[in-house]
Amino acid sequence: MVQPTPVDRVAYLQLRRRARVASGSFLVVGVWLFYRMARLASGPTNPLAIIPFLALAALGVLASVVLRRMWRHSFAARPVTLRLDPDTGEFVDPAAAEEPPRRHRTFTGEAQPPQRW
Template sequence: MVSPPPIDRVAYLRLRWRARIATGSFLLVGVWLSYRMARLGASPFAVIPFLALAALGAAAWPVLRGMWARSFAARPVTLRLDPDSGELVDRAAATDDEPRRHQAFTGEVRPPRRW
């Protein structure tokens, strides 16, 4: 029986759910502020939800970017143990064949006619 890789999947799922909840919360507040701004129409008081919406966007950008970056960094990455997959071994170094000569420089193939 193969033991599972040492990955803390619970921490990743917790960080991802926190980022999703925070994104939904910011989105919900943003939709509500947009609704209030639209309801006020051309009233001078419509600038209040507009400024609140701008402040919300300015606050949401660094907060959500940090939360999603931490979630992405905690994402479990598992590599296959098969060396033919190219993940653990360089694909170019793993080939046994000699590299072919360049055909265009040797004259084996005629160059394409462009005009």
């Protein structure tokens, strides 16, 4: 019988979905502002072309603050991968192992590196 992993996957998926929607929304608004700026600047000199440029700059600052916070919360809620104990079949936290992890055998000189040539 397979046991479900003890993590709140729904909360993680919800936070990730919100961050993706917000990223897409900021991108759509940014592309539209860039298009408006290019249209105003392509003709004769128009002083109103500065308005979409300033709005685009403000959008970039706002997006960096909001999206950084949203993606940070999403990554913090990411499920922890647990390994199965081969003897009992239960989930075990890798950080709570009884013995510390061993060093790599090749780096310590216990084993020879593979001969490829």
